Amino acid sequence: MRHPSRTTPLQQGGFTLVELVMVIVIMGVIGAVVAVFMRSPIDAYLDSNRRAALTDTADTAVRRMSRDVRKALPNSVRTPNPQCLEFIPTRTGGRYRTAETVAGDNTSLNFAVADTTFNMLGQHSLSPADQQIQIGDTIAVYNLGIAGASAYLGDNTAAVTGVTDGAETTISIAAKQFPLESGSTRFHVIPVEEQVVAYVCTGGNLHRTVTTGSFNSTCPVSGPVLAANVGSCTFVYSGSDLQRNGLVQIQLDLNSNNEPVRLYHEVHVNNSP
Incomplete structure (x- = not known):
C-alpha cells in the first residue's frame, strides 16, 4: 500500500522575515525618491489653482464695480478715503418736455416754480422692465455735484409719485423747483431700492453696501x-466737478496661503449731466 508523499520543510517555497524587511526598506526608499520628484509638480498645480481662484474672484469683483460705476449719476462718484468708493446709481434716464403741447396743459417741466408733473418724451413702458x-x-x-446742484444734498432731486403712459409718459413728482435746467433737457432716474452704493475694503473683505x-x-460696511x-x-x-469726463482707478490685491494676486482696472466716467 502506497502512502501519499510528504513535502519536507526544505522543499517549501516562501520569503524569510529578513527578505520581507529588505523589500519594505527598498520600497520605502523608492517611494521617498519618487515623492521628492513629484512634490514640485503637485505644489505647482495647487499654487496655480489658488492663483486662478483668486484671479477669478478679483476679476468678478472688478467687473461688477465697473458695471456699476458706468451707470452712476454724473458727478456723483466720490472717494471719501482710498478704501471707499461711493456713487449714486441710475435706473434709466430720459428727456423732459420744455414747452407745453397746449398752453396751460402743464406738460413741460417748469423751473420757475415748484412743479409737480411733467412729460417725458417717448414712452417709458417701451423700455426693458x-x-x-x-x-x-x-x-x-x-447734477453738478456742487452746493446748490448736488443730489447728495437733495438740491436737484424729487421723488416720483406717479407714472402714466399715453402718447408721452407723464411723470408726477413731489413738488420741487429744480435749480438748473439741463442744456440737453435730460433727467436721470435713481432707483428706490439703491440710492447710494458704496464699495468698502475692510477686515480682509470687499463689501458692497446699498443705502436706501x-x-x-x-x-x-453692512452689505x-x-x-x-x-x-x-x-x-x-480723477475728475473734479464740472468736468465732462472722469476716471476711476481700481487696484485690488488678494492673498491666499501667501499666494498674491493684483488686479488694476480703470473705468471711464461720463459726467455730462
Missing part, C-alpha cells in the same frame, strides 16, 4: 461680501 420708472424712484436734473431712503452715506482674502485695495477718482 428693469429700466422702467417706478413710484418711489427719484428724478435728478442737471437717504442720500447720506459714510462708507457703510454683503463681494470678495474675501483682500490684502488691500485702493480707489482713486
Whole structure:
C-alpha cells in the first residue's frame, strides 16, 4: 500500500522575515525618491489653482464695480478715503418736455416754480422692465455735484409719485423747483431700492453696501461680501466737478496661503449731466 508523499520543510517555497524587511526598506526608499520628484509638480498645480481662484474672484469683483460705476449719476462718484468708493446709481434716464403741447396743459417741466408733473418724451413702458420708472424712484436734473446742484444734498432731486403712459409718459413728482435746467433737457432716474452704493475694503473683505431712503452715506460696511482674502485695495477718482469726463482707478490685491494676486482696472466716467 502506497502512502501519499510528504513535502519536507526544505522543499517549501516562501520569503524569510529578513527578505520581507529588505523589500519594505527598498520600497520605502523608492517611494521617498519618487515623492521628492513629484512634490514640485503637485505644489505647482495647487499654487496655480489658488492663483486662478483668486484671479477669478478679483476679476468678478472688478467687473461688477465697473458695471456699476458706468451707470452712476454724473458727478456723483466720490472717494471719501482710498478704501471707499461711493456713487449714486441710475435706473434709466430720459428727456423732459420744455414747452407745453397746449398752453396751460402743464406738460413741460417748469423751473420757475415748484412743479409737480411733467412729460417725458417717448414712452417709458417701451423700455426693458428693469429700466422702467417706478413710484418711489427719484428724478435728478442737471447734477453738478456742487452746493446748490448736488443730489447728495437733495438740491436737484424729487421723488416720483406717479407714472402714466399715453402718447408721452407723464411723470408726477413731489413738488420741487429744480435749480438748473439741463442744456440737453435730460433727467436721470435713481432707483428706490439703491440710492447710494458704496464699495468698502475692510477686515480682509470687499463689501458692497446699498443705502436706501437717504442720500447720506459714510462708507457703510453692512452689505454683503463681494470678495474675501483682500490684502488691500485702493480707489482713486480723477475728475473734479464740472468736468465732462472722469476716471476711476481700481487696484485690488488678494492673498491666499501667501499666494498674491493684483488686479488694476480703470473705468471711464461720463459726467455730462
